[in-house]
Amino acid sequence: MPELNVIREKTLMREWSRARRYQGETVALVPTMGFLHEGHLSLIRTAKSVANFIVVSIYVNPGQFAPSEDLSTYPSDLVGDLRKLSDAGVDAVFCPADLYLSASGDDSARHSGDAVSQSEGNSCVEDGNRDHETWVRVEKLEKGMCGASRPVFFRGVATVVAKLFNIVEPDIAVFGKKDYQQWRVICRMVRDLDFDIRIIGADIVREFDGLAMSSRNVHLSPLDREKALSIYESLRKAKVAVEGGQRNCQELIALTKKTISEAGGKIDYVEIVEQQSLKTAEEIVCPVVLCVAAWFGNVRLIDNIELNI
Amino acid sequence: MPELNVIREKTLMREWSRARRYQGETVALVPTMGFLHEGHLSLIRTAKSVANFIVVSIYVNPGQFAPSEDLSTYPSDLVGDLRKLSDAGVDAVFCPADLYLSASGDDSARHSGDAVSQSEGNSCVEDGNRDHETWVRVEKLEKGMCGASRPVFFRGVATVVAKLFNIVEPDIAVFGKKDYQQWRVICRMVRDLDFDIRIIGADIVREFDGLAMSSRNVHLSPLDREKALSIYESLRKAKVAVEGGQRNCQELIALTKKTISEAGGKIDYVEIVEQQSLKTAEEIVCPVVLCVAAWFGNVRLIDNIELNI
Known part of the structure; x- marks a missing residue:
């Protein structure tokens, strides 16, 4: 059983990944929001079948939740997650504290909010007085279905995935097809922004009685x-x-x-x-x-x- | 004088850059729209002072021009540019044909335009029936000054620079401070999306009589x-x-x-x-x-x- 590396810092995560990729190994990323179930473990098995090293990220992304949504009650169980990931033979877990806080000490930027008009929709990132302001918009695919009832959702998903891609720099990333629109949004973003990452969509995993795992x-x-x-x-x-x-x-x-x-x-x-x-x-x-x-x-x-x- | 590599394909550009970076060399990118003048050459000298290998991109980006703007009359002189770049000791020139056309053969995506509502502003990319739909928005910094009179401009700049970053994968990129707002937009995008790229802003170069080079x-x-x-x-x-x-x-x-x-x-x-x-x-x-x-x-x-x- 390989050792499970628990990494919290962006720069250490990138170093870990590059140390392997520069030696010709392949790295696959499985992005998650934690509270892992058999559906996630299925994504990990898919990843293991196509790459030498597996990184699972655990991050409940405030950028994809509106302030009215269930960010605060989203379930978590880090101890249980780490045990499952270790048992699953994952190589590294990336669990950052806050991906939207800048470490640059760029204080003057924190005051820029009142200089110009507000953005059209607000997520928990804007609500929390962070000074993040860059968002990846997949303008057509983001609008229908889940995007209609959750206007900031895919903006937040695409943005945090772009961030994770730039931090982990994986060769491959695996997404579940239960979140079908999300999977298509990510595919389109990767193509349109020229990320050199192969996206794999993995089949839905269901409970014994048919309920999709979530x-x-x-x-x-x-x-x-x-x-x-x-x-x-x-x-x-x-x-x-x-x-x-x-x-x-x-x-x-x-x-x-x-x-x-x-x-x-x-x-x-x-x-x-x-x-x-x-x-x-x-x-x-x-x-x-x-x-x-x-x-x-x-x-x-x-x-x-x-x-x- | 090192040989000047003229590269037109995304995948070859990325391979060229990785071949050097994976050996511990550093690569700097100087993005341009061609018709090079002393201002550009100054950016190249700055790049050479901080990196082992220099890539200059030449691409007149339709994504940052509105259909009413001067895309069609933007000056070009590729032969002259290549001579100047060779003289300047640049290692590679990336001059792609069209960065917004997908090579994926994803034909069904080309029909997605009428599925959902149009985007708020149109650039020459949407106007040209390409099926690109992912845009990087630096929501506050993009709005004032040049963004007020050119609503699609910084959306197009941030997006094409994100694409160039993902294609060239440089360690460093150099931008001119004549385009001050553009430089700040790029700095913010790099920070917010966690690109591992150092951005350098280079001072304005002027003609003998003070006119900023353009x-x-x-x-x-x-x-x-x-x-x-x-x-x-x-x-x-x-x-x-x-x-x-x-x-x-x-x-x-x-x-x-x-x-x-x-x-x-x-x-x-x-x-x-x-x-x-x-x-x-x-x-x-x-x-x-x-x-x-x-x-x-x-x-x-x-x-x-x-x-x-």
């Missing part, structure tokens, strides 16, 4: 957890309908919404979009993905299923 | 070129006034505007801002910079002077 599942009451099974049930019903010849997206969406609503879920969105562009599909004439976001109690869950005809 | 100077008529000397004259007058005890920025700005207007220049802006934050100053109580943009005929010129008390 750190937020822990917040579900037993009753809501039961109701939440309707999400995967609705996705499977849609897949069966498509296999039976259904091509009309409105009807598939109605079927999906009905299944979830009848179980007691509150729909955020149900959409069928093209797999690469995330463009809304009317009829299924190319590979699409059916994406769902719904609330059960105070917990917002997302899930999806690729429909390849 | 590729656009070639478009000035002889009469307008004479009138344009009023810019540096106005900056020097303001500096003398500050040395004489003047601390009121409105009065200094009025003095500056008067000098340029009386010579026949059309003011775009005259501002006095703090050097780091670019926050508007009312009284000079810390290091500031007096920034000017003005039109002479069809040519927009910028210049500035640091005022350190």
Whole structure:
């Protein structure tokens, strides 16, 4: 079992990675927000199959949470996470304190906020009086689905991933396809900004009963957890309908919404979009993905299923 | 005299740079839009004083031009540029054809434009039906001064520089302080996105008579070129006034505007801002910079002077 290096400083993380890459080894990064479950471990196994060294980052990114969202209650368990990562044969864990605080001592910059107008949307980064002001915007892909109900979300995701890429400098990075739109946003960012990093999308991992694994599942009451099974049930019903010849997206969406609503879920969105562009599909004439976001109690869950005809 | 490598492909450029960096050598990048003058050569000399290998990029970036601006008439002279770079002892020139076209063959992405709403401002990249959609926004620093009259400018600058950084992967990059706001935008982007690149700001180089060197100077008529000397004259007058005890920025700005207007220049802006934050100053109580943009005929010129008390 290799030793698990726990690294908290950006510069030490970069040095660790470069020491390996400059010798011709490959490094894969698995970015996470911690509270690790079998879904994360699956990403790590994927990473291990394609790279010599594995870095897992654990960082609950305030840049992707609006002040109204659940940053403060996002679950964490660092001790448990480190044990799981050690058991999984991970080489390094990057768990920084705050990625948005500058170490430059550039004090005058801290006063720049009132010089010009406010940005259109605020995350917990702006809310916290940090002086970070650079954001990566994937302007089209960021807008629909989760971006519609969480306006600062993908701006925050793309930005923190760009930061992690510049700190870890990996050859490969692995993202879960449960966060389908996130995966596509990252792919597009990597292509558009010329990061020399191969992005791998890994399949969704589900509980024994079909619920997609998520750190937020822990917040579900037993009753809501039961109701939440309707999400995967609705996705499977849609897949069966498509296999039976259904091509009309409105009807598939109605079927999906009905299944979830009848179980007691509150729909955020149900959409069928093209797999690469995330463009809304009317009829299924190319590979699409059916994406769902719904609330059960105070917990917002997302899930999806690729429909390849 | 070392051989000048002319590199057109992203992957070859990155390989060239890595081959040197992985052996412990340092690489400095000097990004330019070509039509090189003594100002650029000064940046190259600065780069040579701090790094073992020098890369100069020549790329007229459509991402920083609005369709109404002078992209099509921006001057170029690649043959002359290569001779100057060879004479200057530059090691590699990166002159890509189009940095916004993807080589991925990701055709479905080309249709994503109509899926969601348009971006707030358009550059010549969107205008040209490329499918690039990722932009780096330095949200506060990008808004004032040149950003007010050129809304897509700093978005385009930050984005293309991020791309160049990811392609060349330099240790150091050198920017001219004539483009003062641009230099600060890049510094902030590097800090906020954790690029491991040292940014050097190099002093303005002037013609014998004080006109700041600029590729656009070639478009000035002889009469307008004479009138344009009023810019540096106005900056020097303001500096003398500050040395004489003047601390009121409105009065200094009025003095500056008067000098340029009386010579026949059309003011775009005259501002006095703090050097780091670019926050508007009312009284000079810390290091500031007096920034000017003005039109002479069809040519927009910028210049500035640091005022350190």
